[in-house]
Amino acid sequence: MTALLALLASAFWGTADFGGGIVSRRMPVVLVMLTSQVVALVLLTAGLCLPGVHVHIGVYLVYGALAGFLNLFGVFAFYRAMTSGPMSLVAPIAACGTALPVAYGLLRGEHVSVVQGAGIAVAFVGIVLVSGPEFRSGFAGGRTILLALGAAAGFGSLYLFSGLGAPHGVYGTLLAEKLTGIVILLPFVIATGTLKGMEFKRSTVGLAVVVGLGDIGASASYDSAAHSGHLAMVSVLGSLYPVVTSLLARQVLHERLRTVQNIGVLAALGGVVLINV
Known part of the structure; x- marks a missing residue:
């Protein structure tokens, strides 16, 4: 059930x-x-x-708030990196953030068999490859690399702190995470005048709401999976969303995946099989 919930999170996020x-x-x-x-x-x-359903006061709420804040930091750094350097370099670096919760889980003594360890490694490589690395895509300066690493740290911290908070209270962790996001984003939107002159079509708002439903579905699934305490395995299985996004782009928008991305999809799926052996 833990693995299924983590994979469901990837499906929702993707x-x-x-x-x-x-x-x-x-x-x-x-x-x-x-x-x-x-x-x-x-x-x-x-x-x-x-x-x-209830929420009790505890330090786990701080974990949820940190997850919300650092995730926004990761998104900001990711978009800034993509405006200053090639996406085919930025995206794979950002995808490496999964290594943070995996390393934490292993260091605190989570039991992983040799086969599962191999599966984690293979799936991790698959995640990076699906992001479409191409090292001939252009020069990336030091600032771009630092921003991409910042994005990786932000995304990895989301998995880490959500995973730390969930065992103490999934619902409270989710509330703290989302509330923190609003507290940060709403003043920013007001201060920058983002809403001025905006014309909202019903279809656009509806799609944005659907995106929100997918996000909360993903967060709830991931935090429920992380409740088991197996952070190393859960964080990898919950990070396979680039595979889902790429496959949807291929099927719906008829975008062609490059060879390296197809290899990444196969590696990610192979990793899932090994993890669940």
Whole structure:
């Protein structure tokens, strides 16, 4: 069940990223992100009315807040890196953030068999390859590399701190994460005047809401999987979303995957099989 939930998180995140990429062509990225956070918070707040759902005060809420903040930092660094350097170098570096929760999990003594360890390594390579690395795509300066590493650290921290908070309370971790995102994004949107002159089509807003539903579905699935405490395995299986996004782009938008990306898809799937042996 743990592996299934982590894979479900990848499916949700991959679908949300695909939808986010489409809707970002129609409205500013920061508004897409804010809409996603608001949708999630509304659903989580409504869920508090359900019997048996409660949030207790504890340090795990800090983990959730850190996950929300550092994820936004990662997204910001990722987009800044892509504006100053080739995407085919930035994306693979950012994908390496998965190594952070994996390393933490292994260092704290999580038991992983030799076959599962090989699966984690193969899946990790697959994640990087699906991101489409191409080392002849242009020069990347030191600033671009630092921003890409910052993105990796931000994304990896999301998996790490969500995983640390979830065993103490999945619901509270999710609430803290999404609330932190709104507290940061809303003042930014207001201060920068992003909403001025914006015309919102119903279809665009609807798609942004769907992206938000995918995001909260992914976060809930990942945190539920991380509740088991197997952070090394869960973080890798929950990081396979680039595979889903790439396959959706291929099927829906008829984009062609490069050879290295096809190899990455196969490696990621092979890694999943090994992890679950």
